Amino acid sequence: MPRVGEPEGGVMVAIRATLRRDLVLLLRRRSEVLNPLVFFALVITLFPIGISPDPELLATIAPGLLWVAALLAALLSLDGLFRGDYEDGSLEQLLLSPQPLPALAMAKVAVHWLLTGLPLALMAPVLGIMLALPAGSYLVLALSLALGSASLSLIGAIGAALTVGLSRGGVLLSLLVLPLYIPVLIFGAGAVQAAILGAGVSAHLAILGALLAVAMIFAPWAIAASLRISING
Amino acid sequence: MAFESVSAFLAMGGHAPYVWTAYGATAALLLGVGWHARAERRRVIRELRRRARRERRQVESTRVSTDEGHAR
Amino acid sequence: MWAFIHKLGSPKWFYAISERLMPWFWVAAVALILIGGVWGLAFAPADYQQGNSFRIIYVHVPAAFLAQSIFVAMAAAGFVFMVWKIKLADMAAAVMAPLGAGMTFVALFSGAVWGVPTWGTWWQWDARLTSMLILFFLYVGVIALRGAFASRDSASRAASVLAMVGVINIPIIKYSVEWWYTLHQPATFSVTSRPAMPMEMWLPLLLMVLGFYSFFIAVTLMRTRSEILRRESSKRWVRELVGEGP
Secondary structure, X not given: OOOOOOOOXXXXXXXXXXXXXXXXXXXXXXXXXXXXXXXXXXXXXXXXXXXXXXXXXXXXXXXXXXXXXHHHHHHHHHOHHHHHHHHOOHHHHHHHOOOOHHHHHHXXXXXXXXXXXXXXXXXXXXXXXXXXXXXXXXXXXXXXXXXXXXXXXXXXXXXXXXXXXXXXXXXXXXXXXXXXXXXXXXXXXHHXXXXXXXXXXXXXXXXXXXXXXXXHHHHHHHHHHHHHHHHHO | OOOOOHHHHHHHHHOHHHHHHHXXXXXXXXHHHHHHHHHHHHHHHHHHHHHHXXXXXXXXXXXXXXXXXXXX | OHHHHXXXXXXXXXXXXXXXXXXXXXXXXXXXXXXXXHHHHHHOOOEOOOEHHHHHHHHHHHHHHHHHHHHHHHHHHHHHHHHHOOHXXXXXXXXXXXXXXXXXXXXXXXXXXHHHHHHOOOXXXXXXXXXXXXXXXXXXXXXXXXXXXXXXXXXXXXXXXXXXXXXXXXXXXXXXXXXXXXXXXXXXXXXXXXXXXXXXXXXXXXXXXXXXXXXXXXXXXXXXXXXXXXXXXXXXXXXXXXXXXX
C-alpha cells in the first residue's frame, strides 16, 4: 500500500532508479572502470616475461592464465562495489527504502557486471592473441567469461557486503571469495580448453549457466542479509 | 595379528616413517584439542571465581565504610 | 516442538543436560579410537598393493569425514541462530570452526604423507586432496571473518551467513573438482575409492569414524559449556554455580 509522499510504481521503478544511479556514478569515475582492465592486461603481460615467450608453451596455458587473470581483475574491483555507498550513507538509504533489498542488490550487482565482467570478457580475446591462443576458441573465451563473470559478481558481492563495514576488509574479502570462485574457474577455463581440443563446449557453457542460475537464486538474499549485518553492526 | 614381532610392527614393512608420522599428527591434534578444551574450562571458571570474590570484597568494603559513616 | 526448541536453546538447561551427556561421549571416543587404532595398526591385514602404508586410512578417512561434517554442522547451527536467534547455536558454531579447520589440516597432512609411498610425491593435485584444501580455506575464511568484527552480534551473524553460503557451495566445489580431476588425469590410481574392502579392514575404519564423531561431540559440548559460562557470566545461575566451589 503506497503511503503519502512516496513515489508511485513499486519495485521496478526502484530497480531502474538504482541501475541508472549506479551507472551514472561509475561512468563519471572512469578510472574505477578502467583499472581492472589495465590490471588484466598487466597480469597477462607478466606471464610471458616470467615464464617464457615460447608461443607453443603459452598456447597450452593460455586458457587458464586468461581466466585466472580475469578472475583476479574482477576480484580487485569488488571492494569498491558497496564501499562508496557505505561511506556516503546512501547504502543506509537503500536499506531503509520500502522496496525489497535483494532486488536492489541485484541491480547494483548487474551494474558491476556490466562495467567489469562484460568489458573483461570483450577484452580477453585481444589478450588471447598475445598469448598465442589457438584459433577457434576466441568466441568461447569471451562467451564463457561473460557468463562466468556474472556468477563471480554475484558471489563476490556477498563477500563485499560482509566486509564493507570493516576498515581493512580488502584481503579478507579475497580470502572469503576466492574458494567460492573455484567451480566457475574450472568450468570457464574448461570451456576454452574444450574449444581448443575441438570438443563440444555446450556442456561447459550449460554448466556455467546453471551455476549462474543457482547464484541468482541464492546470492541476492545472502547479499541483502550481509548488508543488514554490516550496516546495523 | 598382522605382524610377527614388535620390531616388525614398528617397521611397518618399510613404511614406518609415513604411518607413524600420520598417526602421530592425528594423535597430537586429538590430544591437543582435548587438553585445550580442559584448560579453557578451568581458565574460565577460575576467572569467574576471581571476579565473584572481587565483587564480594567490594560490597563488603562499601558496607564497612557506610557503617563507619553512621557511627560518626 | 516449539517449546522443545526453546528449552533446548536455553543455556542453563543445556549446561545441565550436557553435564550428564558429556562423560559418555568422552568414554566412547577414547574407547573407540583406542580399539580402532590398535586394530587398524596391528591386526588388520596389510593391503596387497600398498602394504602397510594403507593403515594411514584409519586416521585419514575419519578426519576427512569429520572435516566435512563439521562444516555442515556449523552451517546448520548458523541457520538455527539466524532463524530462531538462539544464541546457544552460535556458541556451538563458534567452537566448531577451529576444530573443523584442525581436522581438515590433519586430513590434508595424512593424505600428503600417504602420497609419498603411493604416488612417490608429497603432493598430487588429486581430487580428494584438492577439495580438502579448498575446504580448509573456507574454514579459515569463516574463522577470519568472525575475528574481524568488533561487535559479537555482527561477527556471529556474518560467520553464520558465510557458513551457509559455504555449505551450499561445498557440493558444487566437490563435484566440479572431481570432474576437473578426471578430465586431466584419466584413470589414475585412487587411494580410497576401490571395490570391496574386506570386513577385517573395514570394521576398524568404522570404529575409528564413530570414535572421531564421539570426540567431536564431546569437545563441542565441553567448549560450548565454557563459552556459555563466558558469555552468561553476569547471569544469576552462573554466579551461583561458580560460587558453590571453593
